[in-house]
Amino acid sequence: MPSAIEPMMATLSDKPPRGDDWLFEVKWDGVRALAFVDHEEVRLQARSGLRCERQYPELAVIPHQIAGSQAVLDGEIAVLDDKGVSRFHLIQPRIANSDPNSVAHLVRSTPVVYFVFDLLYLDGYDLRNVALSERRKLLEEVVAPSEVLRVSEAFPRAGEEMLEAAREHGLEGVLAKHANSCYESRRSREWIKVKIVNEQEFVIGGFTEPQGDRQYFGALVLGVFDGTKLRWVGNVGTGFDQKMLASLFQRLTPLVTKACPFEERPKPDRGMTWVRPELVCQVKYAHWTEDKRLRAPVFLGLRNDVNPRQVKKEEPAAPPAALFAENEKEATRQIDGRTLKFTNLNKVFYPDEGYTKRDVLNFYNDIADLIVPHLKDRPLSLKRYPNGIKEEFFFQKNVPGAFAPWLRTELIQSEHNHGPIKYVFAGDRASLLYLVNLGCIDHNPWMSRSQSLDNPDFVLLDLDPQECPFEMIVDAALLVKRVLDQIGLEGYPKTTGGDGMHVYIPLEPVYTYEEARTFAELIARLVFDKKPDLFTTPRSVSKRKTNRVYFDYLQIGKSKTIAAPYVLRAYPGAPVATPLEWAEVRRGLHPSQFNITNVRERFADKGDLFAGVLERPQRLEAALEKLDGLFRELAHKR
Incomplete structure (x- = not known):
């Protein structure tokens, strides 16, 4: 079981995404936490990476409500008001309090609920590369809900309805998650958050002198990190009661420093006391001004669960400048x-x-x-x-x-x-x-270029399902990879965008189509001999066995064509033929994970994973000799 996992984070958007493949959830206003269940014990990990189970002892019962010995859950710890709505200020007393006596009192007066929305690991199986829809099905099967543990409901194709319901009930917003998304330990466009209330974390870089009857301080001086630089964004002077003012001042006093922590000194800065930027607070606000300052900010509470260096200005992800605007017909x-x-x-x-x-x-x-x-x-x-x-x-x-x-x-x-x-x-x-x-x-x-039309520059290994699940396609591709490793050749996998996979073997364009096809046939025969229950090879559809992978090598021929890498496919969901790293070819992979809405971010991140097909041509002579040796080994074993 993983000992630590960095949580997957959602990208801010100003509207819900379109399409049938999105699941929508309530955005709970609490503390994000991963729960590591190990037999009778549970360890809670906050976003900062720090443990926090001491603050929430009532969640110690979680292992008894999971149908498994070891599991990793992802969710939000929240406190609900009398209308069942999570409010961040209600959980504020729980976040930093680890005194056993105080915590025991708070368990009774301010109980928490752990809303779990993802299952990342279960009894020896790492599920992070499994589609979210499948992870959620398993989550609902293994969790027995109770007063302290609930599964956060997900609703397909309900973005606008969820957003309207969230407005009516005064919720913070909604989350949209692509049903086929894998779990990535980073901020991703596969998860989208749409906020109704403008609210985020800010770093405290100082405080101002109190005015009038107020004690301790007047306002907190706030900032966000831009790379390694702390940028001033404004001051918050409302949202405190006397107890909170005293508590915050006690936390701030040891952090006082003479050096201003901001890249540009706030103006005016008269009466400001600087502190080391080690505390994070939650603030709601009306909007950002044109000069990037907060309008009408209100303090909600401290965030001990957030690393200050991770605090950045939240903005809707700017899509690439579109070639055509929405209002253009021609x-x-x-x-x-x-x-x-x-x-x-x-x-x-x-x-x-x-x-x-x-x-x-x-x-x-x-x-x-x-x-x-x-x-x-x-x-x-x-x-x-x-x-x-x-x-x-x-x-x-x-x-x-x-x-x-x-x-x-x-x-x-x-x-x-x-x-x-x-x-x-x-x-x-x-x-x-x-x-x-x-x-x-x-x-x-074509599989060849105009300079050498009779000579393909890659061998195509085409793996198609014959009424079999995609897991079998994955198993077949991995077996092909093992064979290619044995004979010293590099292969490049991609989804077809349909229901199969391709593996390209780049070639120097010196072999005929017949030679390339014969080579692919040899690979097909070898993997078939190794796993006869996995493959079927007859070209005639009527003669192929079902629940098998069809290894099609006859597609290799002059003037025959194949869907290129990166193409959009004419299938529901708008899937894209997507090059893969071999580490991604594992059970849980599915072609529908890659579509018109999400692959741009992936392509920008990974670059051209098929560059080797163009830049690293290979010869087959040495590989043929090694293939001959593998066939001899198989014959000897018989």
Whole structure:
């Protein structure tokens, strides 16, 4: 069981996300805590990484309410008012109080509830790479709710309704979590928070002199970190009672320093006493002013559970500047020196989710730098969806004269048609977006380039489900990886965006398609011999066994095409063919985890995981010798 986990954090947004794959929860106004259950004991870890179970002894019963010996839960510790609404100021007396006598009294007068919303580990199984929807199902199965432990309910497709209900009941806001999201120890766009009340943590960098009848101090001087620099954002002088003023002053006095902790000295600073920036407080406010100051702030309480260095100004994540604005129905743009006209931008391409042609064009514009190198110099077979994924589509290889004359095209002899076909290429952003404007949602290039059309530059290992769960696809891919390791070749995995996986083996373009296909067939035979219950290989669908992985090597051939890495697929949910690290290929992975709404952040973070397919070509001779040795070993064992 992990000894410590950094919690996954939500990204602020000003509106709920769209789509059927989002789950919505109440945003509890309390203290975030991970619960590490180890047989009869529970250890609570705050966001700061510090233990906090001494403050909440009533939660010691949690192990008895979990159907398991070891577990890691994620949730929020909250105190409810008489209407059942969590209020941060109510839990404030519990946060910093560890005196046994005081805590015992508070357990009776101010009891807490642990609202659990995630299950990260259970009895030997690390669940962080399992889809959230599956983690929640398991969570509800293993938790027996009580007065102190409750499962925070999640509602699918209910963003606007949840937000309105939150307003009516005076809640802080709502959380939206993508149903297929894995648990990442960082702030992620897979989890979105939409706040009704403007409220966040601030670092205390000083205090002002008291005025009139007030004692101890007048206001707290607040800041947020911008990198390593503490920026002043204003002062808060309301929200305190006499007891809180005395308690805070007692905490602040040992921290007094002569040095101003802020990068720029607050103005005016008369009567200010500086303190080391070690305390964090929760403050609600009306809004931010244009000069980045708090308007009408109100103190809510101290946050001992938050590391001061993690306190930053919360702002809705700025999406990349879209190529097309929401109000544009048609538009003309200069791209790569070309003038392109884009039409019918409001046309709905994904009816269930409401994604439009505009959304698809904006997506490809954002990821053009990633995908274009994988399309460059490769003839394309077009698949056009002029009215979206649920209407008629058609294939197009032979480019008509109506296409823009600046597009790169080439006549390539077709053995099947006994004549030349005029193929189009997409070697730059302008060409890519031109084709998307024609209704090309996904893009399907050859496995070879124009300089060496008879010689593929990768071997495609295509793993498709034959009425089997995706876990079996994962098992098959990992077996392929072990074989490639044994024969000294590098393979690059990706989801297809459909229900299968691809593994690319980059090649020097010196082998024929027949040689590449034969090599893939040898890999298929070897893994089949190792795990005959996992695979089926007959090309005829009627002859394939069900509950198996179909290892398709016959797709390797001149003029045959495959969905490129990074393409959007014409399936419900708008999934994206996504390159993976091998460490991500494990049970719990599912292609639907990667879609038009969330992959941009992933791609920005990880870069081109398929760069090696373009930059690290390999030869097969040594690998063939090692394959021969593996086959001999298998034959000897028989």
